[in-house]
Amino acid sequence: MKIDVHTKDRDYSVYLERGILARADAMIGRHGHVFIVSDDGVPLKWRKMLQDQYPEAGIFVFPNGEASKNFDTLQEILKAMQEAHLSRQDTIIALGGGVVGDMAGFASAIYMRGIRYINIPTTSLSQIDSSIGGKTAVDFNGVKNSVGAFWQPDMVLADPDTLSTLSRRHYHNGLAEAVKEGLIKDEALFNIFEKR
Ligand SMILES: NC(=O)c1ccc[n+]([C@@H]2O[C@H](COP(=O)([O-])OP(=O)(O)OC[C@H]3O[C@@H](n4cnc5c(N)ncnc54)[C@H](O)[C@@H]3O)[C@@H](O)[C@H]2O)c1
Secondary structure, three states: OEEEEEOOOOEEEEEEOOOHHHHHHHHHOOOOOEEEEEEOOOOHHHHHHHHHHOOOOEEEEEOOOHHHOOHHHHHHHHHHHHHOOOOOOOEEEEEEOHHHHHHHHHHHHHHHHOOEEEEEEOOHHHHHHHOOOOEEEEEEOOEEEEEEEEOOOOEEEEOHHHHHHOOHHHHHHHHHHHHHHHHHHOHHHHHHHHHO
16 A cells, blocks of 8 residues: 655655565665664564665664663764765665654754655554654653654655564554544544444
């Protein structure tokens, strides 16, 4: 399934398809150097699948979890991008859940005042919600998502197969978001729940 997203800054497409991670290079192509940002909770099998398609790509992997969503990690990502000599012609690929998307997206928004980035969300929450809309942020001074930027991805590749390795808790977390959105936006669905 292809969903076209129109924003005032950029138009892009979200591709939702089983097995699309294995064909990411055909979808993304090669625009300059590729640099992957991920966290160490994303199973190696998904990271390897992407790296096999981009063997020359640089990569930065940070410790998984909300505790990493801060300026220290952001600086480390930016440093790794700079040391890889990335320019505005190059491409960042975020591979992971909402934390990776928010961090890689924010780093892409501010590195050289903006670099192309592709989001490959691998959690149900990030496929349903956080990979779309261009919101990026870090937690700061004890306040969640308090510093960030709007930076739209050039493309989103959501592969439902990657959800097969998610814990039940994280899988249900994303589904709860889908139900919430459905109840807010679909009156008929809301009425079904209300009658119970
Ligand atoms: N930008 C937005 O619009 C937006 C919207 C909603 C939420 N968010 C942010 O998203 C974050 C939460 O995202 P999340 O729920 O994806 O959590 P997460 O990114 O922390 O991922 C949850 C855990 O699952 C692991 N993981 C990722 N992919 C996996 C896979 N395929 N198999 C097994 N494990 C995997 C991660 O390493 C992590 O340990 C929060 O920081 C929240 O603020 C952002």
